Amino acid sequence: MQNDSLYERASERHFAGDLPRARQLYTQLLEADAAHAGAMFRLGVIGLQEGAPADAIGWLQRALAIEPGQRRYREALGQAYAMAARHAEAAQIYRGLLADDASSADLWCGLGAALQAQGALAEAVEAWRAALEREANRADAWNNLGNCLRLLGDSGEAQAAYRRALALQPGDVNALTNLGMLLQEAGQDEEALESLRAALAAAPETAVAMINLGVLLTRLERLDEALPLLERAVAIEPHMAHAAYNYGVALQARGRLREAEAQYRRALALDAAHAEAANNLGNVCRDLGDYAAAREAYETAIRARPDFVDAFNNAANLMRTLGSLDEAQALLRQALDLDPSRSATLNNLGNVLKDCGDLGEGIECFRRAVASEPGNLIAHSNLLYALSFQAEDTQVILDEARRWSARHEAPLGVQRTRAAVEPAAGRRLRIGYVSGDFREHCQALFMTPLFAHHDRTRFEIHAYSSVVRPDATTARLAAHVDEWHDVRTLSDAALADQIRADGIDILVDLTMHMSNGRPLLFARKPAPVQVAWLAYPGTTGIGAMDWRLTDPWLDPPAHDRHYSEKSWRLPHTFWCYDPLASEPEVNALPASSAGHVTFGSLNNPCKLTDTTLNLWARVFARLPAARLVLMAAEGEARRGLVQRLARAGIAPARVRFLPFRPRTDYLRSYHEVDLGLDTLPYNGHTTSLDALWMGVPVVTRIGPTVAGRAGLSQLANLGLTELAADSDEAFVETAVSLANDLPRLANLRATLRERMVHSPLMDGERFARGVEAAYDAMWRAAAQ
Numbered sequence: 009m010q011n012d013s014l015y016e017r018a019s020e021r022h023f024a025g026d027l028p029r030a031r032q033l034y035t036q037l038l039e040a041d042a043a044h045a046g047a048m049f050r051l052g053v054i055g056l057q058e059g060a061p062a063d064a065i066g067w068l069q070r071a072l073a074i075e076p077g078q079r080r081y082r083e084a085l086g087q088a089y090a091m092a093a094r095h096a097e098a099a100q101i102y103r104g105l106l107a108d109d110a111s112s113a114d115l116w117c118g119l120g121a122a123l124q125a126q127g128a129l130a131e132a133v134e135a136w137r138a139a140l141e142r143e144a145n146r147a148d149a150w151n152n153l154g155n156c157l158r159l160l161g162d163s164g165e166a167q168a169a170y171r172r173a174l175a176l177q178p179g180d181v182n183a184l185t186n187l188g189m190l191l192q193e194a195g196q197d198e199e200a201l202e203s204l205r206a207a208l209a210a211a212p213e214t215a216v217a218m219i220n221l222g223v224l225l226t227r228l229e230r231l232d233e234a235l236p237l238l239e240r241a242v243a244i245e246p247h248m249a250h251a252a253y254n255y256g257v258a259l260q261a262r263g264r265l266r267e268a269e270a271q272y273r274r275a276l277a278l279d280a281a282h283a284e285a286a287n288n289l290g291n292v293c294r295d296l297g298d299y300a301a302a303r304e305a306y307e308t309a310i311r312a313r314p315d316f317v318d319a320f321n322n323a324a325n326l327m328r329t330l331g332s333l334d335e336a337q338a339l340l341r342q343a344l345d346l347d348p349s350r351s352a353t354l355n356n357l358g359n360v361l362k363d364c365g366d367l368g369e370g371i372e373c374f375r376r377a378v379a380s381e382p383g384n385l386i387a388h389s390n391l392l393y394a395l396s397f398q399a400e401d402t403q404v405i406l407d408e409a410r411r412w413s414a415r416h417e418a419p420l421g422v423q424r425t426r427a428a429v430e431p432a433a434g435r436r437l438r439i440g441y442v443s444g445d446f447r448e449h450c451q452a453l454f455m456t457p458l459f460a461h462h463d464r465t466r467f468e469i470h471a472y473s474s475v476v477r478p479d480a481t482t483a484r485l486a487a488h489v490d491e492w493h494d495v496r497t498l499s500d501a502a503l504a505d506q507i508r509a510d511g512i513d514i515l516v517d518l519t520m521h522m523s524n525g526r527p528l529l530f531a532r533k534p535a536p537v538q539v540a541w542l543a544y545p546g547t548t549g550i551g552a553m554d555w556r557l558t559d560p561w562l563d564p565p566a567h568d569r570h571y572s573e574k575s576w577r578l579p580h581t582f583w584c585y586d587p588l589a590s591e592p593e594v595n596a597l598p599a600s601s602a603g604h605v606t607f608g609s610l611n612n613p614c615k616l617t618d619t620t621l622n623l624w625a626r627v628f629a630r631l632p633a634a635r636l637v638l639m640a641a642e643g644e645a646r647r648g649l650v651q652r653l654a655r656a657g658i659a660p661a662r663v664r665f666l667p668f669r670p671r672t673d674y675l676r677s678y679h680e681v682d683l684g685l686d687t688l689p690y691n692g693h694t695t696s697l698d699a700l701w702m703g704v705p706v707v708t709r710i711g712p713t714v715a716g717r718a719g720l721s722q723l724a725n726l727g728l729t730e731l732a733a734d735s736d737e738a739f740v741e742t743a744v745s746l747a748n749d750l751p752r753l754a755n756l757r758a759t760l761r762e763r764m765v766h767s768p769l770m771d772g773e774r775f776a777r778g779v780e781a782a783y784d785a786m787w788r789a790a791a792q
Contacts, residue, residue, distance in 0.1 A: 011041050018050065027054050045074040049081050056084065061092035079105065086118050090125075098122040113143035120152060129156045147177035151186060158190055166190055179210040185220055192224055200224060208237075215245040219254050226258045229499055234258045242271070249279035256288060263497040265292050276308070283313035290322055294329075295476045302326055317343045321356050328360055331668055334643035336360045351381030355390060364645035365613035365652070367398055385528065388412050389521035396546050396715045397614050397690045402570040405713070409549025409572060412521075417531040417550055429536045429791045430513070436468040437787060440512040440535065441489075444474035444496075444524025448481045448671075450694045451518060451543055457584045457772030459488035463780060470512060472503065474524060481588075500526055504534035513537060514783050517553070520544035537790050539783075540573060541582075545693070545715040547571040555786055557779070558582055561721035562714050570714070576782045580768035581725045584775035585697045591672065594703035594761055595679045597754040605747040608637040608681030608704065610666070610674065611695045613649060615687035618656065623709065623736055624685055625657035627743045634747060636663045637681050678702035682753055683746060691718040700726065700764055703757035707746065708732050709739045725768045726760075 018033030031054055034047040041047075048071035055064030068085040075081065082101055089098035102119035106112075120135035136153035140146065154169030167190055173183040188203035204221040211217050218241040225234035238255040245251045256271030272289035275282050290305035306323035309316055320343035327336035340357040343350065358373030371394050377387035392408050399405050439462075445451040462469050469489040474496040475482055486492040491510070495503050503526070507515060515535035519525035522543050530538050533552040540548050541557040548556070549572050556573040559582040563575050599605045607627070609616070616638070628634055636658065640646045642665075650660045666677055675698060684699045684706035686692055692699070696706045696719060708719025710732055720732040731746075733739035746753060764770050 045071040064088035095125040113139045147173040151183045215241040249275040281312040351377040355387035413549040440470040443518040461772040461776035500529040504532040507534040518542045604633040610639045621656035690715040
């Protein structure tokens with residue numbers, strides 16, 4: 009009798025919510041009656057109420073040992089197992105209960121939740137459906153059914169389930185969020201936004217709802233809306249790593265790199281294993297120029313997730329930037345071990361192999377990257393560009409360019425709108441230049457004289473810059489234009505809209521299929537007239553590109569069939585060069601004191617094809633005392649080049665290698681070179697002009713492609729066409745003859761710089777007038 013009274017008092021305190029006093033009384037009762045199963049059950053319930061599933065399980069198991077048939081004890085134990093994430097045991101309990109009575113929707117829901125948590129999705133779907141057959145108005149069951157169906161890939165049925173949940177409970181945050189995420193995955197972005205906005209409206213101070221909406225807005229480049237939401241989420245949940253990470257992503261997309269760095273570091277402080285935050289931190293630090301911090305961040309990402317292929321790729325790209333090609337290649341090989349068909353990895357490996365001089369293997373990697381992911385624009389552009397270094401048949405390049413266009417440009421045809429051709433009378437023509445290299449980069453050597461000499465009374469000059477880290481060269485170029493636009497954070501589509509709004513008449517590409525190019529901007533045809541010039545040597549393949557600038561030496565009329573664009577031949581030269589420095593000065597001929605002639609080629613190793621080395625070997629066979637200076641990174645790239653030189657017949661002992669250097673030191677390298685040997689099928693371009701500026705004449709072999717006729721064009725503009733050979737035999741004879749004529753070499757060395765200064769190659773005024781005459785004629789043709 010006393011025990012019953014004690015049980016009633018304990019129950020009274022329990023139902024009143026006084027859990028500490030209830031626990032005390034239940035425990036007191038068990039001291040008097042150690043087999044009181046009801047008290048054990050109630051203590052188990054208190055464990056569930058207090059979020060202590062281990063305590064609950066212990067008491068419930070003891071209660072069931074005394075009264076094994078008690079249904080409510082078993083139901084509570086199922087709940088306790090679920091709370092403890094012991095889902096298999098929870099499922100076993102629910103199955104047993106349902107075997108006795110399958111009419112309870114609650115039990116089917118319990119089984120569905122346990123199965124879903126284990127990943128037994130198909131079985132979970134059956135359980136949720138069984139629950140809904142018994143109680144069709146349960147919004148939670150419809151929502152969970154939708155989650156299982158979504159994970160099983162049945163998006164249509166999943167969407168229907170979420171909509172049933174919302175019909176029953178229109179403000180259900182979970183169903184609204186899940187429907188929004190499903191619609192986002194299906195590419196129904198506007199509907200997804202509507203659902204996620206509704207979820208936030210239903211729970212306006214919920215950080216998770218803000219994050220979900222903010223992430224989608226960031227992806228859609230609606231950063232003005234995303235950033236305040238994500239900032240607010242971080243303020244509400246300052247200890248949530250996921251909030252800081254996604255805020256960092258939006259800040260990075262806006263170009264606010266220092267703030268993004270702070271958020272990624274915050275996320276990592278909260279969760280040291282947040283691999284995505286570490287990887288993105290590496291990208292931000294790389295863009296800020298803090299390479300040591302970038303490397304550390306990538307290593308952190310890989311430690312946190314050893315199978316993180318993206319982090320391996322980013323680390324490899326950093327090592328490539330730093331010239332550590334062996335390390336870059338090793339990282340990419342590891343990434344391929346993890347995912348052999350990853351297109352991005354194959355593309356990056358292609359770049360590294362190309363830098364190492366393994367052009368054939370690099371091109372094969374680009375082909376594999378495109379085959380693995382046909383939509384990989386960067387890999388396809390890299391393939392097209394790499395073919396310029398290998399192909400001697402222009403048709404090979406044109407065919408690949410047309411394949412590029414069919415795959416990447418053609419789908420944009422529906423987005424292309426023809427810009428109006430406004431009469432030019434009474435106004436300045438608006439010219440827009442597009443590049444990611446308006447910085448300390450070889451492109452500036454050619455942009456500076458044109459920008460500096462443009463007739464701003466007749467032309468309104470706009471520059472669209474995607475430079476990540478502007479520098480003094482950026483500022484110098486910006487001083488020569490009417491409007492400078494920093495567009496690095498704009499997508500191609502958004503930039504196309506801006507260019508149309510700016511009313512650009514003629515849009516000029518300076519990069520195209522090379523690094524940092526924006527070919528899909530031009531594919532969208534944002535300007536009435538579009539022109540390709542400068543960095544990329546061949547056809548773009550883009551139907552929306554109207555013209556390409558060239559010169560009579562690069563492209564005689566018979567070459568017009570090599571291009572998808574119309575060719576406009578400038579009067580003298582494709583290039584107008586400004587070394588942007590007077591130092592270093594030209595030195596005396598090295599051979600005068602060395603006792604032998606030193607040939608040199610400071611081109612990228614990818615230009616040192618077997619064809620080139622075999623041709624050079626014929627020169628060296630005739631000049632046994634001659635030496636050779638080349639530029640190649642230390643490591644496997646250099647070792648491989650030594651082996652190829654030896655196979656061609658040039659003894660390694662005759663070759664000196666230089667590392668890649670800053671520009672002033674690189675130019676000073678020519679102090680030890682007497683005579684340059686050109687490469688083929690891709691001649692030196694900027695490198696040859698640098699050599700000529702430093703007093704080093706270059707013997708060139710004229711090739712069949714535009715890239716292989718650069719030497720001829722440059723030498724013709726210097727009045728030195730006798731150094732341009734139209735056969736292998738003539739190349740050898742020219743090089744040997746000049747090497748054996750030290751007085752002539754010395755005279756060339758002493759006079760080349762002055763010759764350049766007074767040639768079309770450095771006459772910015774004349775060059776600008778020629779380019780402007782081309783623009784005028786192009787505009788008149790468009791207006792007809």
